[in-house]
Amino acid sequence: MLSATLGLLAVLFLAFGDGLVPEGCPRLDVPGDILTQVPGAPITLTCLDGELKNNATIHWTLEDKPIGPQLGQREMVGGKLLLRSVQYNDSGNYTCYLDGSPVRTLPLLVVDPPEEPVFSCHWKSFVTSIWCEWSLQKKPSPQTKAVLLVRHVQNEETFQRPCHYLQGSQKFSCPFHLRQEDNSLYLAVLCVTNGVMRKASKAQQFRGYEILQPDPPTNITVTAVDKSPHRLKVTWKDPPSWNSIYYRLQFELRYRAEKTTDFTKIESKDQHSLIISDAWMGERHIVQIRAQEEFKLGKWSEWSQEVMGTPWTEPKTPTVETELFISTQVPTTWENSIESLSPENPEGITNTLPEPDSTHSPYTFLVAGGSLVLGTILFIGIIMR
Template sequence: MFCCPEPLIFLLLAAAAASRRPCGPLGLSQDTVLGRPGANITLRCWDEGPGNVTVSWRAEERGRSQRLPAGNALPLHRLRHEDAGTYSCFVGSHRLRSLRLLVQEPPETPRVSCYRRSHDHDVLCEWPLRAKPSPGTRAMLWVKQRFTAENTTEQRCRFFSKARKFVCRVKVPHGADDTKPFLVSTCVSNGAGGAAGEDKIITLNGVLRPDPPLNVTVTALEKAPQRLRVNWSYPSSWDHRFYWLRFQVRYRPEPAQTFSEVDQVTTTWLDIHDAWRGLRHVVQVRAQEEFGHGAWSEWSREAVGTPWTDPRDLTSEMGFFSSQLPMEDGTYGFTLPPELFAEDGVDGTGGPIMEASARSTASPYAFLVAGGSLLLGIALCIGIVLRYRQLWRMGGWQGAKPEGEGQHVLVPLGSPSPPLSDTPLLSPHCSPAPGGLHVTSLDYFFSGQ
């Protein structure tokens, strides 16, 4: 931005003030009466006239006529803006005089700011107003090159009611020096008075202020839960074929209110590396001339985006979900809480979950194998007992046969034992009965000797 030594600026402003055009109220005609809002005034048809003549008044505004009280003097109290208009007095049907009433306040003092959207645009100077200006208010702007009156250009400013501000356009000649200083003066006037703005010294480079960047988008990067890609484009008013911009990006996770900023971005994209996992982020971008001339643009519209999220991480947000095991009867077993399926494999107490998970799924099968083995062993034992019981009965039947079959009768435990001389040590050999089991010397096993 152009800078001047303080003594030089003082001399330049003094010279400009000496050559400044007067900024006073607009000239009022003889039949115009000015009134301030809220004031009381009196309109007179004539200063001296016959007192026995009846004078009537009529207000004419926007094509409509209204009769007023009769009399040479017409008092009006607490004026409003709606009271402005033309008032005529009559004697009979003869018009004697018409007066124009203006209800106005002196204009606001302009506080001008100038900017230029790009190197190939004109300079715009504007200032806002607190209230709508009175009808007939005029705003002018003068630009003096080299601080001489001969090169002064005058521009009429236009009022925009929707934005409630005056805007003046300063034509920039082709090939003008961007570092050359200009003096800008403003004046706003109406029937109630005039107000001059403070003179400003500007340069074409110093008033550069681009429009905000367009088409700002925020997208997630796959398998990068802490990264976001921000893209945008140059404003349409800036020709990036010859002049470049640098950008500043700011972002924040919701609902935080503090922004993080990234400066000196020369591309139209940026990767954010420290985004918060799973949170939506608000991103804005603004621009400035590449060498730092002028001011930053306004921030762009807010764009939002959320980093990529691993689908497996969503299980923690689904509450208790089905991890039941099918049973033999068609029903389902217990349901495990989602803490056992956390991403890092550690439960809330710090213990590993992988083993607990494995136990919970493997234990039923182990129980089935163990139970099956136990049942098989019990079945085998029962089969052996039944088999030997059957053989035992068959052995009893063999002992009841007549002598000569090679079997001795089993003696009950309660009966006395026969003498040893009457009991042979060995039984005579004989062929076993068909289908039976030949057992020799069973007395040896059951006699207790």
């Protein structure tokens, strides 16, 4: 019954929020002595509140430089300066002189109307503040200010928090703190002004657990497992913003070979290392990890940055090139050995080619011929027998 009542209150607030917010937004205007206007709009500058004498002489300066009437742009009527369509370069200090003496200086600021704020809130950890942020499309004027209005629906408590502009990321950031494990229903509106106009965002409702979203894990390493061509070891650490020893995270890892597009996912609860056991042999892999509160409260973090790793590959053995040596040296006999070591050939160098007058060649042919004749006679004898 209570949850239904809170839900009804939230619906009513959202339904009528846009009409109630302008009155609810605090005035964040620039100091009251500065005149402000948006580009293209007219404005009239008055020198004196009362009537002027007929013979009075009035002239105006902008930043101490004389200005006068300009067709279609500037007109002087009864001591008043009418600017029909102001532009950015019309900003400055306008001084009115009566009979040569300065009477009044009016600062004018020409600025664009503020963007309509569109913000989102996130909670990085139970022990940190909630941050509501608004990213602008273009750089705001220096006079732009913002404030966040927050209402606790259950006890109808309303509070406001100032927003700070971050130059680098070009966004307004508005922190506020909730007690740990607060899952109450809240409504928030972002109000902004640039001194000319005020605008309010649409009312947003959220519960603490719904906007809990950790940062991605850090210090991710992907290393090869020795002598395992299909394995990769992945290690990581909790994000620094999850600075609590009482609350833990669960993780999801996804990976793919670099030349593929489909990821494989692995879940890990309360661990900070995993082994990928089906990696592609010899291929570089892309690994990412995200985190969520251990009991699945809130949202998953964004995926971490990509980290690369390649499985172990067997080292290649160096190839030995074998050269084929063809020897022309004749077999060495005992006599040849003695002969080769004679005083005439002390280094034992053997001439492998027979000299022309050598007697070895005819002798060799004689032995071969005799062997052939003897073999033929034996063969005929066997046949005749």
